[in-house]
Amino acid sequence: MRTPPLASLLVQRMMKLPPPITRDLIIERDLRVPMRDGTVLLADRWAPRAGGQGLPVALLRGPYGRGGPVAMQLVRPLAERGFQVLLQSTRGSGGSGGEFVPLRNERLDGLDTVEWMCKQPWFGESIVLYGPSYLGFTQWAIADQAPAQVKAMIPAVTETTLGLGFLREEAFSLESAFGWGVLVGMQERSWATARFLLGARRRRRAELTLPLSSADQVALGERSQIIQDFLAHDSQSPHWSGADASEGVEDVEIPASLVAGWFDVFLAGQLRDYARLHAAGRRPRLTVGAWSHSSPGVMSTMLDEALGFGLAHAHGTAPADRTPVRVFVMGAEQWKDLSSWPPPGYAARRLHLRSGGRLTVEPPTTAGTDGYRYDPADPTPAVGGTRMVPGRKAGRVDNTRLEARPDVLTYTSDPLSEDLEIIGEVAAQIWFRSSLPHADVFVRVCDVDPQDRSTNITDGLTGLTTADELSRAEVTLTPTAYLFRRGHRIRVQVSSGAFPQYNRNPGTGEPRHAATRIRVADQQVHHGPEHPSAILVPARTDR
Template identity: 50%
Template structure:
């Protein structure tokens, strides 16, 4: 345990750099202190380690951040110093089994009980003010874990790029998001090794992890990447989101019971977007004070980090101080394509109705359904799987909107493109595709992506998703793409991709209809996509 001297040139320089990089409000004072390795008892006799950052003067609200990623490095200055310099006490707590805290780390398993233990301990500290909960990703999940039972001194929450059920977002039945789950498993399994942060920044070991994603059967991928089984990865492989196994880790059923004001900050290309919008809708339907901000961000985007810290020191801290918080609309969306922020009263916004854009022979995308025409066919080969490109990713590298032309040139990707638009097409809300298909194997995947093609032919992905299909003859398949707010500008074209995979974002479907984690035989699947008057495959875009 110790206190950092008040005069700290390196720390002050880090605070100033963070302020400029994240466009934070000016610091009240750079004269902050930190007490490290405080010991917090849990309900079952374990001890969690924490750091306490104190602002100059000693008075102020208290921000609580619980993390499995350690209490030094980026967390130190990004939350600890940055918030303390702006008048908040900050308690950063290492989750059970990480960075000196007692016990074994089992992702998501102990966050409710441990979080409530932290809040009980915090109530007895002489320096504590009213409390705000804040943080991104797993740090946001730790907020949801205690939110429904939070004591009255918790005045506000700012969950960022997160979900009340976190990893369960990636565990739809018969579908496995191997890239996110294996990447995160390897990261958390190795993060306390000496030099782990530098190796991660340099990409050391990345090729091994990438190769492990191709391991068959999938149940051995963690061993290929780590040299041993990793409990979280195995839990995810063997228990989908509907399994009662996760009942203690799934906090989505209690979201409507949360009475703490919540400001949710999401990104259009974030891995948790759909779940985060669902959490917001549940809060709004229950009549709670809820705000939603969605920016043009992916999971680790600096713009999202700036937003969560800004809301913490402004809106949330005002709630904790008992002062009038800055005015916030219920919903604030960044509309891509025109690059502007707009305010709305709800999500999804009213006044938008779905317009069908039909897949047509010859790769056309039309507003009217086609006439009689043969289907368009392609072959999916799991030995040469259709790659994932851009979009939602756990790591920032390669995430977000990227040029899709190389992907669209593949034989296993069907492309349907509109005529050049003679007027802007504004799309805000939930996007759905209805595709009629037939496959020659018991199982296949259907991946649908919406793209914006500019006047030079550059094709940028807007939103997408994948579903598992067990075809029964010609089968109608519905895909709920990730929601969006995007304007296709006059002179651009709208494009829809149809394929049968996006690897390694999603594990390969080997087509045998059995469990994905035990399949090993690589057999191509032939797929036909229908687009005639009787089977009018289409994408449904919410338009005014």
Template identity: 60%
Template sequence: MSRILERSLKLPPPQTRDLAVHRDLQVPMRDGAVLLADRWAPRSGAEDLPTLLIRTPYGRAGLFGKAMVIPFAERGFQVLVQSTRGGFGSGGVFDPLRQEREDGLDTLDWVIAQPWFGEAMVLFGPSYMGFVQWAVADELPPQVKAMIPQVTESALTREFLRGDGFSLETPFGWGAMVATQERSFPLLRQHSQHRRTERAIWTLPLKDADVRAIGERSQYLQDILVHDADDPFWSRLDHRERVATTAAPVSSIGGWFDIFLDGQLRDFKALQEAGKDARLTIGPWTHAEFNNVSMMEVLEFGLAHARGEAPPERDPVRLFVMGEEAWRDFPSWPPPGYEPQRFHLQSGGRLSAAAPPEGGPSRYRYDPADPTPSVGGTSMMQGGRKDNRELESRPDVLTFTTAPLDADVEVVGEVSAEVWFQSSLPFADVFVRLCDVDEEGVSSNVCDGLTSLTGADVPTLAEVNLWATAHRFKRGHRIRIQVSSGAFPRYARNHGTGDPIATAVELRAADQTVHHDPERPSAIILPCATATPKP
């Protein structure tokens, strides 16, 4: 395992391969529950090493657990990996995300009091394991020298339930996964469970989908269907106010196609505006991709701070610029030197920086019984850059495309769209996607977003947040946007009835109209480079 990880992740040689594992250490919580943890450390000299703390709901053993631990325990850390409440031997009841602040603070106090603690600690982990860092970020003891949250953010579940589009696939898939992960033969069951979950998402009403997916009720899945983002029910899961007051340096790692990118950028901007020691790295990844960037950040940024040293110097923001397929450094997010430029939708499927001329609108029909599918994009498992040509051939997807570019167009920052939209029904969704079309006609998605409308049966200006990107459209390529009314199951399908998502059973098809004339100019707004950047 050690040598495979070293080769596959291109890690520096280890300081030792002789590790000792102290299993099932008992960590008491304030309410009497006892959580279990494993400590991995070199067999000799470990007491002087900093501690890397990983708190996880996914278990401490197996391939995933070892891959998260071994590289660091061999290269300068002792690693404590703890099972969060209610899972894999830890006491209490697993109530997703709700008890991580109290349990996290109690764990920090316990670690610092141990005789083997080496006076410095670094917090690390992706996704849920990053969220637990934000849950305690405002009350870190001075022994915590750095935080390295990866593909995560400080509010998690709230982000799925926003009014601009109910994200169904991610919370439902995750809820089904954690509900079944401790059943027997998990690796053998994984594929069949995934297929069951995929089928269950089509269930009407959705409140019965959890039973179809996992064979029993899931309180978490019921909660996401009943409580929207603004419901006080989620307040214990919202740690946004803690971000700007953290005392530890933070290195945040995200992906352009990660489900938490929008919130992660919000958290970084909060750190940046508060003048905190923070840096950001974003690569061309989805949520679950495993690579060595975060590993190296732990060994370079985390270990340096734990030793009281300066990490290798770099600009605060490092972005993978897609299209150019290269890493570049920037002083801030969003970076300077990029100004919004409007590209207008026009009749005949044209997209142009010129103002739209007179012309009739574009139309399509959306049927939630045959919803427009999600292809690539932000996803937990199967997103990323995909060939969109089959999707764009559907009659419920409009496309608007520029002429071939006579020079490179570089887009870095937040992307948005303004679409003058009208439906035959009051309730409708507007999905907009930015694509790069190469010389062979292959259309690859760059970023996208969806907003839900009420009162859509009259012309309405739909403002759509397409999230952020860093992408260079090469000379000879074309810029394209798609307009449709869904991306299922990335987003829940709009039934067209306005009924609550948990109990809705009726599906109504709708005739949709997109206006693009001088009085109602629909456009995508791209943050474009004002000058050609230096290589």
């Protein structure tokens, strides 16, 4: 009797999977897949040793190599449970020919790969597109033109404009953009994953480097064109023209199951992708858990969708029925089925900032001003929340130490007399003035329990360029689903940063990649009848 592979047993236990159909697999390595321009990309085929030919094929395309965690967590579970799997290294990565230029070549290369697959003797007449993050973007890149053999797609923690959301001019996501650039820059080095995790202190120094255009040298010891492009070109720059897949969303007819997380960096874009599919008359699925980008729950849920939703469509049958949208309601700590996103039955409720650090439903009757000093040399830190880089804690954490800082204002409600459920979009309107024209406004909503522990739920940041004039800062926070329990309090934080989740605002107006100086700013938050600063939460209305 053959001993089960240790990797198979570890994955089964880690992902809480039922026993596989088989653990006896064959791996054909370095298959050469020709592209229309003559470039050859490499791929590995995983399949059951017995009966593998003719099974549905799960296609995964990405720049993260074809071994290690990618093979163990993404490929092996599928190949042991009803699929054969083709894992391909995208252009310029993992031994594939050409140069890796993020987002640029995935459409034509993906379509050429599908065409090649359909001609292979082992092909089984059906393909399921699968994978998270960049592997999800490669799905979207071909989805609107994929041939009939593609029966389903399962993009997780990803979106059609992958990465461009990091590059907002008014809120540059330094940690995600820079961290991903460093990760890709290390891919071709030996022990890449270990090097990345062990390089956290060096990345921290790099994120503090001025000018930021030198940060790649600090982190990698060499120039990275990917990082330079991220720093120099914001999301609206012509440089990124044609580098996203958003224009084709309404034309996608492939059944799609989207897996997202409340603390994932791509959440807002993924929800937009779902809404556009739904508006176009499609019937996509959406599952949103209390996950960050690399949470184990993403992997296990994505696999569940592949083995249920994906295999059913691959075999020409209907998957088990469920509601279109399933979300995890934090606070209640339970799943909830919804008919759509955003769901009906929730309306914006204004909670007003008031003097004395109070937060109330009633509007203020007297004017007030609260102030703090923001120093880029000691930037307000990012604590939990929406993070992508491994090794930096994401999601819900204790905010007590953060709220004790002098550069963080807090506004807190009285204990709630009844439960309050919010599901949907969250926004803030903060009347703000700075001593400098250039300043950021960061807003976070927290749940304060009866033991005074403050836990973050959602947040967002916007940048101002005329901050020395009193104006209303419009801040978009990440969507959420949360139940504030009776006896708990709602808290709103206002500050001017969350470093390194967002880059430090130097206060000088210099371009972010070129700034060499920093200036301390004195900030003011105004509230009152003439300047009603408030948070807007989507509160349930049918109680």
